[in-house]
Structure formats: structure tokens, C-alpha cells
Amino acid sequence: KAGVTQTPRYLIKTRGQQVTLSCSPISGHRSVSWYQQTPGQGLQFLFEYFSETQRNKGNFPGRFSGRQFSNSRSEMNVSTLELGDSALYLCASSLAATGRSGYTFGSGTRLTVV
Amino acid sequence: AQKITQTQPGMFVQEKEAVTLDCTYDTSDPSYGLFWYKQPSSGEMIFLIYQGSYDQQNATEGRYSLNFQKARKSANLVISASQLGDSAMYFCAMREGVSGGTSYGKLTFGQGTILTVHP
Numbered sequence: 001k002a003g004v005t006q007t008p009r010y011l012i013k014t015r016g017q018q019v020t021l022s023c024s025p026i027s028g029h030r031s032v033s034w035y036q037q038t039p040g041q042g043l044q045f046l047f048e049y050f051s052e053t054q055r056n057k058g059n060f061p062g063r064f065s066g067r068q069f070s071n072s073r074s075e076m077n078v079s080t081l082e083l084g085d086s087a088l089y090l091c092a093s094s095l096a097a098t099g100r101s102g103y104t105f106g107s108g109t110r111l112t113v114v
Numbered sequence: 115a116q117k118i119t120q121t122q123p124g125m126f127v128q129e130k131e132a133v134t135l136d137c138t139y140d141t142s143d144p145s146y147g148l149f150w151y152k153q154p155s156s157g158e159m160i161f162l163i164y165q166g167s168y169d170q171q172n173a174t175e176g177r178y179s180l181n182f183q184k185a186r187k188s189a190n191l192v193i194s195a196s197q198l199g200d201s202a203m204y205f206c207a208m209r210e211g212v213s214g215g216t217s218y219g220k221l222t223f224g225q226g227t228i229l230t231v232h233p
Binding site for chain 1: 149151156157158159160161164205207219220221222223224225226
């Protein structure tokens with residue numbers, strides 16, 4: 001079965017711009033989580049969506065937002081980009097994100113802000 | 115305080131030998147789950163093994179096993195018969211509130227250990 005698909009793989013944006021990243025989960029998975037990975041801070045949880053509702057949110061400024069569509073696909077948006085937003089953004093899908101339910105990650109979107 | 119601590123920034127192992135990657139965790143939640151992921155240079159996080167806090171047996175998945183010592187709050191990953199393709203970054207992660215679901219989707223990761231397998 002198809003894995004988690006993230007698009008685009010690479011992105012270069014200018015400071016002050018906004019960006020939208022996309023994540024298509026494994027078919028049947030209703031939970032989508034987003035993570036930011038940087039060399040300095042490591043992997044940090046951004047938010048989680050389940051059935052179009054945000055159930056959990058990490059400690060990030062309001063410039064980071066997301067949404068989930070009825071087909072479980074999810075997008076995250078970063079407005080007013082800063083140099084520090086340069087990172088690998090990973091998306092993970094899960095059946096329910098509770099209990100023993102595992103997470104399958106995509107290959108990520110590598111965002112560079114210049 | 116760090117919830118997940120991986121004290122080995124880098125580890126080296128000879129091909130076909132076993133290696134242990136350390137992970138300690140901190141939580142007051144009685145219900146939690148521990149995960150190990152492998153991240154090759156391509157960036158994708160690959161799930162290796164899972165241990166629930168109430169699991170009686172240590173988890174095993176092929177060449178991967180988890181040495182779970184609950185009282186010490188440690189969950190070390192053991193890779194047997196290392197292969198060149200095992201060279202990658204390895205992350206230990208925890209999800210709290212496994213039963214109650216208050217930490218939906220949130221995994222807390224350690225800083226990772228870079229494993230290099232020598233031929």
C-alpha cells in the first residue's frame with residue numbers, strides 16, 4: 001500500500017513569505033501529525049489532526065497553522081517566514097494516534113528560508 | 115527536564131556484531147509507549163519497534179529488540195548482527211497518556227544517536 005506522501009520534497013522561500021506544505025496519509029489513517037526537525041532543537045511536535053479537528057498542539061507561534069480535509073489529507077501553513085523556520089518538516093499518519101497505534105512518517109519537506 | 119535522553123551522540127560497530135543504543139525517559143504517567151525510529155540520510159523516519167509500559171515481555175522485531183527496564187526508566191535498543199545498511203540516525207520516542215489519549219499524536223523524541231557500521 002502507498003505510504004505517507006509529502007509534497008513538495010524541497011522548497012526555498014524568502015523571509016516574510018508564507019508557505020503551504022501537504023501531507024497525504026496512508027489510506028484509512030485518520031490521524032495526521034506534523035513535526036519540525038532542526039539540528040539545534042531536534043524533532044518537535046507541531047500539531048495533530050483527526051477527522052478534520054485539531055486535537056493537540058505543540059508550543060509553536062501562531063504563524064504555524066494546519067488543517068485536515070475530509071479525505072484526511074492535511075496541510076500546514078507557515079506565514080511570515082523567518083530564517084529559523086528552515087527545517088525538515090515531517091508528517092506522520094496513524095489509524096488513531098492512541099493506544100498501541102503506530103505512526104508512519106513521510107520523507108519530509110525540506111524548507112529553506114533565505 | 116528532558117523527557118527522553120539519548121546519551122550517545124555517535125556509536126560505531128563492526129559489521130555482524132551487536133550494538134546497544136541507550137535511551138532513558140522520564141514520565142509520571144503510568145501509561146506510556148516507547149518507540150524507536152531509524153532515520154537514514156534520506157530523511158524518512160522508519161518505525162523499528164514499540165514497547166508499551168504495561169507489556170510484560172520485552173519487544174522484539176527481527177534483528178531489533180528492546181531491553182526495557184521499567185524501574186530504571188530505560189528502553190535500550192539492541193541491534194543484532196549489524197549490517198552496513200543499519201548506518202543511520204536512531205531516535206527513541208515516547209507517547210504519554212496512551213490510555214487516556216490526552217497526548218494525541220504527540221511523540222517526544224530524544225536527540226538521536228548516529229550509528230556507523232564499519233565493514
